[in-house]
Amino acid sequence: MDRKFPDGPGLLRTPVLVTGGAGYIGSHAVLALRDAGWPVAVVDDLSTGFRAAVAKDVPFYEGDIADGELLARIFVEQEIGAIMHFAGSIVVPESVADPLRYYGNNTAKSRALIAAAVAHGIGHFIFSSTAAVYGAPDHSPVDEETPAAPINPYGRSKLMTEQMLADTAAAHEINYGVLRYFNVAGADPQGRAGQSTAGATHLIKVACEAATGRRDGVAIFGTDYETPDGTGVRDYIHVSDLVAAHVLLLERLIAEPEASLTMNCGYGRGFSVSEVLDAVERVAGTEIARRTEARRAGDPGELVSDPSRIRSTLPWEPRNDDLDTIVRHALEWERMRTD
Numbered sequence: 258m259d260r261k262f263p264d265g266p267g268l269l270r271t272p273v274l275v276t277g278g279a280g281y282i283g284s285h286a287v288l289a290l291r292d293a294g295w296p297v298a299v300v301d302d303l304s305t306g307f308r309a310a311v312a313k314d315v316p317f318y319e320g321d322i323a324d325g326e327l328l329a330r331i332f333v334e335q336e337i338g339a340i341m342h343f344a345g346s347i348v349v350p351e352s353v354a355d356p357l358r359y360y361g362n363n364t365a366k367s368r369a370l371i372a373a374a375v376a377h378g379i380g381h382f383i384f385s386s387t388a389a390v391y392g393a394p395d396h397s398p399v400d401e402e403t404p405a406a407p408i409n410p411y412g413r414s415k416l417m418t419e420q421m422l423a424d425t426a427a428a429h430e431i432n433y434g435v436l437r438y439f440n441v442a443g444a445d446p447q448g449r450a451g452q453s454t455a456g457a458t459h460l461i462k463v464a465c466e467a468a469t470g471r472r473d474g475v476a477i478f479g480t481d482y483e484t485p486d487g488t489g490v491r492d493y494i495h496v497s498d499l500v501a502a503h504v505l506l507l508e509r510l511i512a513e514p515e516a517s518l519t520m521n522c523g524y525g526r527g528f529s530v531s532e533v534l535d536a537v538e539r540v541a542g543t544e545i546a547r548r549t550e551a552r553r554a555g556d557p558g559e560l561v562s563d564p565s566r567i568r569s570t571l572p573w574e575p576r577n578d579d580l581d582t583i584v585r586h587a588l589e590w591e592r593m594r595t596d
């Protein structure tokens with residue numbers, strides 16, 4: 258069997274390099290790509306990821322996305338034709354405290370990766386961007402025409418990479434897809450992957466750790482927002498639906514090599530912090546101690562996607578657009594933890 262044409266002639270499944278494939282979202286992307294028959298290789302420096310998150314039979318390269326020699330070797334050895342770029346640093350307050358680290362790891366190293374891709378004729382590039390590029394918009398939901406106005410170094414470091422990709426695609430034989438994720442949560446429904454991040458800060462993860470006794474409780478950062486119950490509202494998207502969108506986007510980029518796309522990735526509805534905690538209590542069947550704290554610096558009150566573009570562009574049918582399902586999968590993963 259030709260590994261690029263597992264179903265016979267038709268869709269060319271070019272081998273895909275997944276950067277950050279040992280991380281939370283990247284490890285789910287590896288599963289989704291393999292489930293759909295794509296050959297995959299991973300590069301990850303294991304700074305926040307875990308070797309065990311990547312199956313043993315996936316070619317794994319431990320190293321940095323800015324290591325040109327390593328990338329050249331991977332591109333040749335694995336006959337890479339597309340890149341899904343998840344590797345990066347992701348904690349907003351950390352980006353405020355150490356901005357140069359974020360501009361280094363997210364912007365400068367993405368530049369090195371993009372340069373290597375161009376030099377080796379890689380045709381397609383998908384980039385993990387973030388709703389943080391919108392900053393604190395004065396309206397909700399936000400569509401992609403909303404001016405990008407990030408309010409922290411993390412968002413700016415990501416926006417610069419988006420801009421580099423646009424300029425690069427205009428000048429070279431490469432097209433790209435940018436997905437601006439809203440709040441990613443949950444775990445593989447089959448229990449093959451989940452979020453293992455040490456010292457996680459994401460609400461659903463933190464709440465599940467509290468529900469399973471790994472934390473004392475949950476701090477609610479701000480109860481005085483202009484939202485129905487005063488707590489922050491976000492658009493939580495199941496990680497498996499998110500990575501499914503990546504696979505569809507890849508097919509699209511290959512089918513239309515002249516077109517590049519920037520799209521929100523969310524469901525288009527928001528839940529407040531209190532509603533999320535209610536859901537975790539409901540699903541876990543246990544109470545979570547809640548304490549109120551001041552607003553977290555840089556947090557917008559409400560950030561919800563307008564998903565019209567992705568819904569009209571890709572044949573994307575989310576399967577887990579349900580808060581309790583997202584929480585249930587996150588909780589199941591949490592309960593399987595042995596560390």
Ligand SMILES: NC(=O)c1ccc[n+]([C@@H]2O[C@H](COP(=O)([O-])OP(=O)(O)OC[C@H]3O[C@@H](n4cnc5c(N)ncnc54)[C@H](O)[C@@H]3O)[C@@H](O)[C@H]2O)c1
Nearest residue numbers: 277279280281282301302303304305306322344345385441
């Ligand atoms: N988790 C979210 O809610 C969310 C929201 C929006 C965007 N994103 C973006 O999605 C991507 C993945 O996020 P995640 O939640 O899976 O984070 P994660 O920390 O679990 O995964 C990142 C992975 O990249 C690796 N990595 C970091 N720097 C590297 C480098 N220089 N070279 C090689 N590997 C490196 C890490 O070891 C880790 O395995 C990030 O780019 C992040 O900005 C995440």
Ligand SMILES: O=c1ccn([C@@H]2O[C@H](COP(=O)(O)OP(=O)(O)O[C@H]3O[C@H](CO)[C@H](O)[C@H](O)[C@H]3O)[C@@H](O)[C@H]2O)c(=O)[nH]1
Nearest residue numbers: 347387388389439440458459460463476477478489530556
């Ligand atoms: O312990 C916690 C954690 C969070 N929150 C609140 O819960 C909501 C969600 O917070 P998260 O930390 O889970 O997520 P953010 O919305 O801050 O940020 C996430 O989504 C952003 C895009 O919206 C970026 O992509 C970023 O990388 C990613 O962490 C916010 O109102 C936050 O104030 C709490 O009250 N207590």
